[in-house]
Amino acid sequence: xxxxxxxxxxxxxxxxxxxxxxxxxxxxxxxxxxxxxxxxxxxxxxxxxxxxxxxxxxxxxxxxxxxxxxxxxxxxxxxxxxxxxxxxxxxxxxxxxxxxxxxxxxxxxxxxxxxxxxxxxxxxxxxxxxxxxxxxxxxxxxxxxxxxxxxxxxxxxxxxxxxxxxxxxxxxxxxxxxxxxxxxxxxxxxxxxxxxxxxxxxxxxxxxxxxxxxxxxxxxxxxxxxxxxxxxxxxxxxxxxxxxxxxxxxxxxxxxxxxxxxxxxxxxxxxxxxxxxxxxxxxxxxxxxxxxxxxxxxxxxxxxxxxxxxxxxxxxxxxxxxxxxxxxxxxxxxxxxxxxxxxxxxxxxxxxxxxxxxxxxxxxxxxxxxxxxxxxxxxxxxxxxxxxxxxxxxxxxxxxxxxxxxxxxxxxxxxxxxxxxxxxxx
Numbered sequence: 448x449x450x451x452x453x454x455x456x457x458x459x460x461x462x463x464x465x466x467x468x469x470x471x472x473x474x475x476x477x478x479x480x481x482x483x484x485x486x487x488x489x490x491x492x493x494x495x496x497x498x499x500x501x502x503x504x505x506x507x508x509x510x511x512x513x514x515x516x517x518x519x520x521x522x523x524x525x526x527x528x529x530x531x532x533x534x535x536x537x538x539x540x541x542x543x544x545x546x547x548x549x550x551x552x553x554x555x556x557x558x559x560x561x562x563x564x565x566x567x568x569x570x571x572x573x574x575x576x577x578x579x580x581x582x583x584x585x586x587x588x589x590x591x592x593x594x595x596x597x598x599x600x601x602x603x604x605x606x607x608x609x610x611x612x613x614x615x616x617x618x619x620x621x622x623x624x625x626x627x628x629x630x631x632x633x634x635x636x637x638x639x640x641x642x643x644x645x646x647x648x649x650x651x652x653x654x655x656x657x658x659x660x661x662x663x664x665x666x667x668x669x670x671x672x673x674x675x676x677x678x679x680x681x682x683x684x685x686x687x688x689x690x691x692x693x694x695x696x697x698x699x700x701x702x703x704x705x706x707x708x709x710x711x712x713x714x715x716x717x718x719x720x721x722x723x724x725x726x727x728x729x730x731x732x733x734x735x736x737x738x739x740x741x742x743x744x745x746x747x748x749x750x751x752x753x754x755x756x757x758x759x760x761x762x763x764x765x766x767x768x769x770x771x772x773x774x775x776x777x778x779x780x781x782x783x784x785x786x787x788x789x790x791x792x793x794x795x796x797x798x799x800x801x802x803x804x805x806x807x808x809x810x811x812x813x814x815x816x817x818x819x820x821x822x823x824x825x826x827x828x829x830x831x832x833x834x835x836x837x838x839x840x841x842x843x844x845x846x847x848x849x850x851x852x853x854x855x856x857x858x859x860x861x862x863x864x865x866x867x868x869x870x871x872x873x
Contacts, residue, residue, distance in 0.1 A: 487746065537597065546569045588646045686725055736797065791823075802854040814845050
């Protein structure tokens with residue numbers, strides 16, 4: 448694949464790198480006593496005021512809520528088909544014979560120089576298919592999750608990072624395995640699961656150039672000032688790309704497409720939740736430290752706010768979302784309703800104690816307030832009224848934990864996700 452030709456990149460790339468290193472930016476609220484009073488919209492009350500009392504009614508209400516998120520938050524995905532064709536790049540033993548490593552390229556357009564998604568899959572060598580799987584999105588390329596020379600080194604645009612081995616917005620050999628602490632491949636395959644991952648920049652590079660790059664440049668018919676205020680942003684694009692991988696799983700006999708968990712961290716945790724709302728084929732949705740625009744309630748204005756996220760990352764959401772800068776109370780939805788859209792499928796929301804920017808309590812409250820929708824299906828929610836102590840997972844079909852530590856993905860997190868998959872997706 449030829450590298451994407453990107454414009455207006457340098458200043459924004461530096462901004463992104465700087466933000467990713469900031470722990471808890473100053474000038475924002477981290478005091479629970481200063482959280483504004485708010486009233487959450489009820490997911491079980493229709494637009495016309497009718498209270499939802501049955502699963503059939505919920506399906507109608509679900510459509511209302513889904514359309515509100517599409518028009519006011521994430522934007523509307525285009526009505527396009529699936530990938531054009533797939534190509535197996537390699538399939539061979541890996542991890543000292545413990546796994547089979549498979550790499551597949553999904554071409555999204557008949558012009559093969561246009562964006563394509565590279566899917567890296569590790570499968571237990573002794574596993575009997577079709578296998579349950581985790582699909583996760585990564586930040587710096589598939590080659591970063593394992594120090595494995597057989598993984599294709601991405602030639603896509605990357606944010607510059609000395610720690611990640613990127614230079615001149617390109618990956619280098621020094622990038623291999625730099626994110627392996629977040630991807631315990633051997634732990635996952637030893638539990639009998641396949642692990643698949645994709646680089647989010649294959650779908651849409653994470654900087655704002657007016658939606659000219661990535662899949663927006665391929666599928667958007669209207670550009671610039673003519674672009675609708677409800678047109679899809681980058682989070683919706685990344686979610687759309689995850690659905691294209693699911694399309695592929697439905698054709699790969701090694702993967703059980705009915706038992707695929709969708710996992711994402713931070714901005715990709717936001718993406719994971721929106722993927723699960725838009726695509727009901729995913730069997731388990733996992734949001735790790737997703738914060739504002741993800742699992743955290745917007746109305747709390749705790750840590751990162753709607754205005755801050757729209758200002759720093761104007762390409763993540765649709766144009767209409769900017770109406771709610773310093774105006775969260777006017778939102779017709781809040782993030783507990785996003786989690787509700789996943790019902791009755793299981794969802795796992797995780798927080799980190801030191802990650803106050805992502806508002807751990809707001810993430811818990813979203814999971815809690817989605818509970819009544821799950822109850823319509825006879826499914827249990829988080830099962831507690833108050834946010835639990837650190838390292839004390841709670842819940843049934845909706846699960847939650849807050850671990851010690853910072854904004855990251857750890858083995859502790861993965862241990863909980865694997866247990867949830869064992870309990871809820873087998």
